Amino acid sequence: MTKAEIVERIYERVGFSKKEAAEVVESIFEVIKARLEQGEKVKVSGFGNFVINEKRPRKGRNPQTGDEIVITGRRVLSFKPSQVLKRTINVEGA
């Protein structure tokens, strides 16, 4: 499934033009991305939470040369599926 299919779905359901539907869907993902970029958590009930984790700098090794290197601190995004989503996927898939 791609963004185009999500757009199709909204077009069918809401009766917007395809252009309008495409624009709103784009905005929805853009709003989510902008919040995550700020380091904010985004919670979508029934679907899951997008959470930001801060990783401290740590020592690692270059697996090819064995040299010790410092892996810089960073901020990463992870997705925690909601219980509802986990259950739905298993029920309807059965």
Added chain:
Amino acid sequence: MTKRDLIDEIVRLYPAYSRRDAEVIVNSVFESMTEALCRGDRIEIRGFGSFVVKQRLAREGRNPKTGDLVAVASKRVPFFKVGKELKQRVDLGYDLEQDESDSSQI
């Protein structure tokens, strides 16, 4: 940010839509994604990331409290892989904050 905040934000961006419209749209997005995952489809949103469903085999686990063996049924688990653009944007936000705190210490 919660789903409600997201809906509010859409209403603010598109004043021509009613709140009801915005609700239906936002919910449709996540419903169609959920349905795709139920079908076992992979979802790919450019610039955001992709979702896949992985099959976990049945296994024997233990009740951590009692140590008893329990059968864990096979199940399907959703996974998200962050897209390149978003990955960079999230990390860039962090770098900018680090720079700010560095300069404020001087």
